[in-house]
Amino acid sequence: MTAAECCSHRVTIVTGHYGTGKTEFAVNLALALAAGGERVMLADLDIVNPYFRSRERRELLEEAGVRLVATPRALADADVPALPAELHTVLEDRSVRGVLDVGGDPSGARVLARFRPRLLKEDHQLLYVLNANRHEVRTAERAIACLRGIEAMTGLACTGLVNNTHLCGETDAEEIRAGAELGGAVSRETGIPLLCHVAEARFVPELTDLKEPVFAIAIRMKKPWE
Amino acid sequence: MKREIWKGSEAIAEAAIRAGCRCFFGYPITPQNEIPEYMSLHMPQSGGVFVQAESELAAVNMVYGAAASGVRAMTSSSSPGVSLKQEGISYMAACQLPAVVVNVMRGGPGLGSIQPAQGDYFQATRGGGNGDYRTVVLAPANIQEAVDLTQEAFDIADQYRNPVILLADGLIGQMMEPIVWKERTPRELPKKTWAASGRRGRDHSNFVTSLLIDAPACEAHNLELAKKTAEMERNECRWEEIMLDDAELVLVAYGTPSRVAQTAAENLRRQGVKAGVFRPITLWPYPYARLREIAGLDRVKTFLTVEMSLGQMLDDVNLAVAGQKPVKFYGRSGGMIPHVSEVEQAALEAWKEVK
Structure with a gap:
């Protein structure tokens, strides 16, 4: 599945519980869209996590032509929920493809609520990322509770599910397949379509049996020793 | 599981x-x-x-x-x-x-x-x-x-x-x-x-x-x-030895910097330097005795302590090595994480002095 197929709307909002791999997905999505010749802006809107943020890949993103919207460097570690003013460009400039990387769970997604009126005027989709190996959302029941919490907090409706089941460096095709089951269950229960599965490119040939398309990624959010 | x-x-x-x-x-x-x-x-x-x-x-x-x-x-x-x-x-x-x-x-x-x-x-x-x-x-x-x-x-x-x-x-x-x-x-x-959970029939408080x-x-x-x-x-003393069986250059690090050190040691081995990592798991009690023993081995030539501070565990490494071999240091501070390449560089410099 190409990034353009994945992002059939101008603005893609990436949500999901912590540890589901939202940032990895969002960074890969932005890079792939840019590689396809789009003008892309990626907004790091995580106001909860102090580490492992998309802004840590600023250099990589900018080299690839992605404009990163993030708290200015001077405030980046200030431990305050400051949002970049540039975010308005993503919302208002209709020539731009926007990817919003939002903090996990309903508290993290609260940041979106104030932009709801503007987002509703824009062609947007809200994706919910799943990881069957995260204890907080490993069952359909818990995953749906978190999803509904994010919807209630933001006032926006989720339009697509993304199975990004992983075990960091220990992921294999079986894990992704197990996540596909969780994604299917959440989809059946909610009526929200399972948009795609996310897999490192090396696993894609093993996943041809999955019903939904696979979006291939490369790991960008590495730990300092990896 | x-x-x-x-x-x-x-x-x-x-x-x-x-x-x-x-x-x-x-x-x-x-x-x-x-x-x-x-x-x-x-x-x-x-x-x-x-x-x-x-x-x-x-x-x-x-x-x-x-x-x-x-x-x-x-x-x-x-x-x-x-x-x-x-x-x-x-x-x-x-x-x-x-x-x-x-x-x-x-x-x-x-x-x-x-x-x-x-x-x-x-x-x-x-x-x-x-x-x-x-x-x-x-x-x-x-x-x-x-x-x-x-x-x-x-x-x-x-x-x-x-x-x-x-x-x-x-x-x-x-x-x-x-x-x-x-x-x-x-x-x-x-x-x-x-x-002090209530006397409950005890004969003393x-x-x-x-x-x-x-x-x-x-x-x-x-x-x-x-x-x-x-x-x-x-x-209660605990530690881990990583690639130390034949090591000539020993990186000493604890916590996540030990993983930076391990990646650096693997890279150094690819360049022909037999590097290993000594990782204290208990910082007190410190594994002095084992580290001293390693320092006494003929094949072990030098030590590099790696920390996310400007040299604190270094004192304990020096106490353990007790002057038997040189002890060098590389650290970052204030919230900066040592990069694998920086540790490699510091290790190569330590290695040049003894080989």
Whole structure:
């Protein structure tokens, strides 16, 4: 599945519980869209996590032509929920493809609520990322509770599910397949379509049996020793 | 066993609950807020008590009270917050109260930064509070180990009736890794006959105090504590040796920098330098004897200590190596993480001087 197929709307909002791999997905999505010749802006809107943020890949993103919207460097570690003013460009400039990387769970997604009126005027989709190996959302029941919490907090409706089941460096095709089951269950229960599965490119040939398309990624959010 | 992805702070909190911790008192500070946050939801669900105290000082003294009543209790904080807890730790050591204190270290001194660091080594290993006491200091390098050591910490605390410090760097608090929840066999532990938990038919009252105004009595008490210190030194020392079987250059690092050091050592081996990593898991008691033995080997030519501070564990490496071989240092500070290539470079420079 190409990034353009994945992002059939101008603005893609990436949500999901912590540890589901939202940032990895969002960074890969932005890079792939840019590689396809789009003008892309990626907004790091995580106001909860102090580490492992998309802004840590600023250099990589900018080299690839992605404009990163993030708290200015001077405030980046200030431990305050400051949002970049540039975010308005993503919302208002209709020539731009926007990817919003939002903090996990309903508290993290609260940041979106104030932009709801503007987002509703824009062609947007809200994706919910799943990881069957995260204890907080490993069952359909818990995953749906978190999803509904994010919807209630933001006032926006989720339009697509993304199975990004992983075990960091220990992921294999079986894990992704197990996540596909969780994604299917959440989809059946909610009526929200399972948009795609996310897999490192090396696993894609093993996943041809999955019903939904696979979006291939490369790991960008590495730990300092990896 | 089923592997799950856990964030370090949450895993430490869940591990404590599974180890029978029934009281958590804390005060928020980045990068460990997920510990109190997780506790606030899950501790009451498992029949325990969570209190967000009005300050770090209040939190550690609530732990003191809970521990005195014989309950497994814990507090957590990050560097500046742990400085505030030192008085309570000293009092608990004096009163022989078992408790677990988690420090997820960030950049310092002072309020510092919120990025990962290891600048509290001296504070943790030398006893940041007043008086003659020691605490076992456990330093995990991955999330699985953070889980295992948290659970072990409660047993060690109960066995010696002494506070135990889990000294994690910010990366351990914030990163996610796969773990398994193992069935563990707890240690056989002495009954808490000393607990001030109500008289309940006992023929005497239990009294918990650190005030020993009579100097000879205070010294006698300290000598009793020193016996426990010696016992902890004998029994609790842990370390890991990575690629050390044939190593000629030894990197010494604890916590997540040991993983940076390991990647650097693997790269060095590809360049023909036989490098390995010595990783202390307990920072007190420090594995002096084994490190001294390694330093005495003919094939071992030099040491490089790697820290996320400007050279604190370095003192212990020097005490262990005792001048037998050169000891070099590379560190970053204030929340900066040593890069693999920087460690490699520093190692190559150390290597050039001895080869």
